[in-house]
Amino acid sequence: MNAAIPGGSFAPAHLDQFSQKRYDTHRHSNPTEGTVGMTEPLATHHAPRTTHKTDWLLIGVLVALVLPLRLWLICNTEVTARDSIGYIRYALQFEQKPWAKVLQQNHQHPGYPVLVWLTSLPIRAMEDATTAANMTLSAQLVSLVASLVLLVPMYWLGRQFFDRPVSFFATLLYQYLPISAQHLSDGISEPLYLVFLVMGLLQMVHGIRNRSVWRCALGGVFAGLAYLTRPEGALILPALGLMLIVMQIRPTWRCSWWRCGGCGSAAVFSAIAVGCTYAIVIGGLTNKPAPLVAMGFAERAEMKRPVDIAGPLSLFAATIPPTDNKLLSLGRSVWALGEEINQGFHYLAGVPALLGFVWSFAGLRRQPAFWALMAYIAIHGLILISLAMRVYYISDRHVMILVIGGCFFAVVALSELPRRILAWRKPVSQAPTETTGWLRSAPLWSAVLFVALLGACLPKATQRLHGNRAGNHAAGIWLAEHLHEGDVVMDDHAWSMFHAGLVFEEGREPKLPRDLEATCYIVITRSRDPRAQPQSQVIGVEFNPDGTAKSLRTVPIAKDAKTVYTWPPKAEADKVRVLIYAQRRDNDIHPWKKNP
Incomplete structure (x- = not known):
């Protein structure tokens, strides 16, 4: 479980695809338009095709480790989430009324309800009835499949910056963090949304790194799918656009304006192609009151309109006392955001995530793909703070994507901390013995820390769902x-x-x-x-x-x-x-x- 970036520096790494062609002739020259004279270091060397088999084998191991948790929680569900009742009602309306009318009358975006409805068709056909039990199962099966699919893009997103152990254990940790474990097994839209969102971010990283038009177009497709699930899925596009502009400003990251414009246009047009039908039908970007309030397009009173039986607010949220003092409201909102993120890390992994970020930053800061992800996180965080200042709450569901990113840094810290402590406490003259040899093994203590963290998460992660x-x-x-x-x-x-x-x-x-x-x-x-x-x-x-x-x-x-x-x-x-x-x-x- 050695970190890919020990001490904040990278091992020799391969070039990105766009730079490789001209690396030999332009490595020490000033870049000109249409060329890139810098390397984008990754955590590992350019891996031959055969090493992908190892990655897919590790993903298979992740599925084997996560599937029992998902099945346990589905079999130990007392009731589904209150929001799930609204999604189930939404899903059943697709067979009762014209779809356009259904979309216009519901605040939630349709991606998840459509899949719940499709999943329920064979299940209800087997029982020849529509019941609370079979509709709950339908909603949870969608989440089950999505949570397992999420393993793939999260692992590969980690592999763009870290080595296999970090990517593997970070992906596993996220699935077993209590809030993630519970939400990914519930009948809510977050599992499906995270699949599309992380896939979109992964394609954005590839597109930025290789200046690849088709990768950016694929990122736009997943941004559109994420938008069809939750409105904030579209935030991938401004993050990508901002980074493309910044890359043109910095000479060492610059490419031709034609390629830059092609990447941005491909992402935008592909996202529009996927999501435009829904926007046209409802006559806007979203029907949800919370995003409209956060962006200033609706009044706070809109939040009081009943969306469904569950209401618009989550039970698992940090509520903020209303105040007319903008500075105080800002401070409380930032604090609430930090509280929800820390809760998402089960309080124990929050500090390691910060340490891992600090220790990794020196190597990551040289990569424009890293800054593209940071741009997305910054935009997402600012919108959450704006939401908190206007509607006085932040839900733990809102920060799940931030916790995904933090899991990689938490694992880096768990790997790096024992090495640093053992180096600091290194004996001056004592010769290592067979006993002291394994006691001073950094990988061993890293494994102990990870198992201890996972063990601390298990009691909460495996609790009966809404028991x-x-x-x-x-x-x-x-x-x-x-x-x-x-x-x-x-x-x-x-x-x-x-x-x-x-x-x-x-x-x-x-x-x-x-x-x-x-x-x-x-x-x-x-x-x-x-x-x-x-x-x-x-x-x-x-x-x-x-x-x-x-x-x-x-x-x-x-x-x-x-x-x-x-x-x-x-x-x-x-x-x-x-x-x-x-x-x-x-x-x-x-x-x-x-x-x-």
């Missing part, structure tokens, strides 16, 4: 057994409604008898915080007849409401976490069509 929502799951199953025609459920956490099957009946308005005495079930999830006040009302989402979210509705708990279910069963009153109240359905709050 703290077992009560909401159980409440949904109870409701499914007790609901009758005309009954309604108000649940501010959505899981009970989902597992009761009501999500699949949204928008349906059956005609009911005039004298119907229907029931309104109110699901309350109690906080474990002793300072939390008992709820006297519940906030739910009201839907239009076509199934789209219309508004938030507050339903008070009636004085004569009866407690019909508690979880845990037979628990003491102060230990109950989930309650279901039953009260008469109010026609003023929940009107229904009556039979004549």
Whole structure:
């Protein structure tokens, strides 16, 4: 696990493809337009074709090491993420309404919901039903495949700058970090988004290094696919464009303006070709309120519009107290961003990542491809800070790509730290013995540190997915057994409604008898915080007849409401976490069509 850049310097390295042709004649000359007189050092020598077999073998080992974790988490899922419920609703709309209307009515980008819908077709066909269980499985299978595919571009992205051990162990570490492990197994868009994003960044690195038009075009394709999954996927393009301009300013990195323009144009036009259909249909770049607010194109109030049952905000987020002091807001936003990144590293790998970056910087700074990645990180970070200043939160999902980059530096530090410490503590005259020889082995201590870090991650990484929502799951199953025609459920956490099957009946308005005495079930999830006040009302989402979210509705708990279910069963009153109240359905709050 030796770092590729010990002490901040590189071993002799191969030239990039564009420089190789003229290296012998131009190595010591001033570059002219159309030539490049510099080398772009990599962590290893130019590898013959046969060494790629070793890389692919290591990727196969990664799959074998990661697949058990993914299967474990899928088999140990209590409920899917609340955002996943919105994606599932989105996916099912593709077979209920015209696609253009579906895209216009949903804030999320369609890449992930489309794949969830396609995956669900054979699964639902086997069961001849649409249920919470098979739709959850469909969403998680998309994430499972994406998380395994992610191993390939992440490993190869690392190989552009580091040796095999660093790339291998960094890729493995990312999959086992608790937040990454949980999110990559959940029914959310991040796994698919990261696949397209890292593939796009990898092609951008190749395009910058080789001044390759077709590589830049391929990077644009993946940028377009990432954009179809999440709006920030398009950030690859400004990072690439900025770096192409900077390269023309610095003489040692300069190439012909024709090639520079060709690379930039290829990336932009290929990205437009992939993503333009969605943008044309919705009449803009995105329907999501958060990016629009962050860029100043929408008001903060837009964030309050219900996107889906889950709402627009993530439970796993750093919230920031609102303030009119811009400087204070900036400081809090930067601090929140740092907190989320540190949490993404499970707190233990954050400092090693910083050390690895410092120790690697001397060698990496000579590579324009490295600065292209730094440009992307800078743009991404600035947008997150802007988002935090305007909507007062940053989610841990937002920083997952930053943690990917940091994992390489964390592994560099774990490799380099023992070597530096042992060199500092080297005995003056004592001859090495068989015992002291292995005790002073830097690779051995690097392996010990890595195994210790991975071991510290495992308990959290393998936790039951959303296991703290077992009560909401159980409440949904109870409701499914007790609901009758005309009954309604108000649940501010959505899981009970989902597992009761009501999500699949949204928008349906059956005609009911005039004298119907229907029931309104109110699901309350109690906080474990002793300072939390008992709820006297519940906030739910009201839907239009076509199934789209219309508004938030507050339903008070009636004085004569009866407690019909508690979880845990037979628990003491102060230990109950989930309650279901039953009260008469109010026609003023929940009107229904009556039979004549």
